[in-house]
Amino acid sequence: MSDEPAGDRAYMPVDSLKGLLQRGRGLGALWAPDDPATAAELVYEAVRQDWRWDSVDDRHLYLARLIQGLGLAPDPVVSLLAGDEDECERATRILELLAVSGSAEAREALRAYIREGEHWVDVLESVAGSWPVEWWDDLADVARARLSGEESLLWRSDPWVRWGTGHRTSAHPRPQGVQTVEVGPSRRRLLSVLADPDTADGAKAEALHTLAGRPPEPDLIPLVPGLGTVDGERPLPWLVRAVERLGSLAVPEARAWAADERDWLSWTGIRILAEHGEAQDLPALMRELAAHEEARQWWGAPPGGGGCAGAGGGPPPPRSAPGTPSG
Numbered sequence: 001m002s003d004e005p006a007g008d009r010a011y012m013p014v015d016s017l018k019g020l021l022q023r024g025r026g027l028g029a030l031w032a033p034d035d036p037a038t039a040a041e042l043v044y045e046a047v048r049q050d051w052r053w054d055s056v057d058d059r060h061l062y063l064a065r066l067i068q069g070l071g072l073a074p075d076p077v078v079s080l081l082a083g084d085e086d087e088c089e090r091a092t093r094i095l096e097l098l099a100v101s102g103s104a105e106a107r108e109a110l111r112a113y114i115r116e117g118e119h120w121v122d123v124l125e126s127v128a129g130s131w132p133v134e135w136w137d138d139l140a141d142v143a144r145a146r147l148s149g150e151e152s153l154l155w156r157s158d159p160w161v162r163w164g165t166g167h168r169t170s171a172h173p174r175p176q177g178v179q180t181v182e183v184g185p186s187r188r189r190l191l192s193v194l195a196d197p198d199t200a201d202g203a204k205a206e207a208l209h210t211l212a213g214r215p216p217e218p219d220l221i222p223l224v225p226g227l228g229t230v231d232g233e234r235p236l237p238w239l240v241r242a243v244e245r246l247g248s249l250a251v252p253e254a255r256a257w258a259a260d261e262r263d264w265l266s267w268t269g270i271r272i273l274a275e276h277g278e279a280q281d282l283p284a285l286m287r288e289l290a291a292h293e294e295a296r297q298w299w300g301a302p303p304g305g306g307g308c309a310g311a312g313g314g315p316p317p318p319r320s321a322p323g324t325p326s327g
Contacts, residue, residue, distance in 0.1 A: 011051070018042050022051040024062050029069070036070055043067060044076045050090060060093035067094070068101055078109040081117060088119045089126075096130050107135065115142050121151050128158040137162070187217060194223050201229065201236055208238035216246045221253050228264055235264045243268055248276040258284050 012019035017035070020028030021042050032039035043066045052059050067074065077098075080091035092110065099107035110127055114120045114136075124143060127136050140163045153160055190207040193199050204227065211217050224243060227236045243250055250272045257269030258281075270288050273281040 018045075021046050021066075024052070024059050029062070029066055032066060032070060039066075039070055040072055043070065043072065047077055047090070047094065048080065050086070060090070061097060064094045064097035064101070067098060068103075074098055074103060074106045074109065078106075081109070081113050081123075085119055085122070088117070089122065092123050092126050096127050099127075099135075100131065107131075111136070111139065114139055120146060121153065124159060125154055125157065128162075133158075133162070187211075187214075187219075191217070191219055191223070194220070194227060197226075205237040208236060208242050212238045212241040212245065214245075216249060217242070218246065218249050221246065221250055224250075224253070224257065224268065225260070225262075225265055228262060232262060233264065235268060240268060240271070243272065244275070246272075251276050251278075251281075255281065255284070258288075 011022050014020065014023065014025075017028060017031050017039065020031065021039075032043070043063065046059075047063055047067075050059075066072075067077070074095060077091050077094050080087045081095075082088075083091075095103075095106040095110050099110065110123060114124045114127075117123065120143075124136065124139065136159060140159070143159070143163070155161070155164070190211055193207040194204055208227070211220060220242060224239070227239050228234065229236060254269040254272035254277070257265045258273055260266050260269070270285065274285055277285070
């Protein structure tokens with residue numbers, strides 16, 4: 001099985017170290033110290049290539065622990081900061097964790113990027129939410145000097161809340177013309193964004209991220225089939241988390257999703273039925289289990305233990321290529 005991510009990306013076998021690391025499995029972290037030289041290359045490869053099924057999979061902590069446990073240098077992660085926005089975000093999340101665990105090199109790399117990097121605002125807001133204040137507070141003057149007035153800033157979050165008060169306010173007034181991000185949009189606004197076919201995927205992902213942190217939103221249910229990526233291969237980021245919050249409310253529609261030809265939507269339905277389904281849903285779950293057995297692709301159980309849980313916990317093999325996960 002090839003592991004080149006051309007078209008449908010293919011995972012290496014689940015019983016190999018590479019396959020385990022691609023999937024973010026704990027067994028991979030246990031095996032890695034047995035062959036540290038090989039593991040080092042595979043960990044760096046997993047950093048460079050995002051193998052997650054969707055953004056709900058928080059792989060950053062997994063990779064940071066591997067890098068720390070194997071005593072690896074953070075240089076390849078630092079290099080990723082210079083990539084596109086997604087690569088920069090992935091590197092930032094790993095490096096900020098390494099910094100908190102004691103890596104001075106990771107800490108200084110992020111501080112240097114805030115001074116000179118392209119996506120510096122995103123990095124600054126991220127570290128301000130995870131680091132001690134004293135690690136970033138001295139960058140206030142650097143940040144003010146870099147603001148052009150075109151950035152979208154989370155004005156109600158650090159560091160802007162801290163830097164926009166007290167003696168700094170009079171010396172450095174809030175830049176004019178800066179676009180602000182609404183922290184608490186209404187449910188109607190969020191659903192409107194998700195229902196609009198002309199809305200960019202990034203804006204929809206932001207709306208889903210907000211809904212994923214709120215109480216269940218039943219009006220999201222009829223919108224779910226239309227919330228895949230443009231290529232039809234994956235759910236939009238944060239969709240799975242937002243749907244899982246619906247619990248048993250989503251079961252009736254999840255039965256239709258489970259039978260859908262789109263793998264991501266089918267698997268979303270399967271997850272809901274496995275967690276909250278009834279006896280009538282067992283045949284569909286057993287068919288999914290049989291598909292995993294035939295393809296020899298095991299992903300473990302989904303979170304929790306309710307419903308019909310235990311029928312597999314990751315994306316199913318694509319119908320077009322049995323045994324080769326599409327994400």
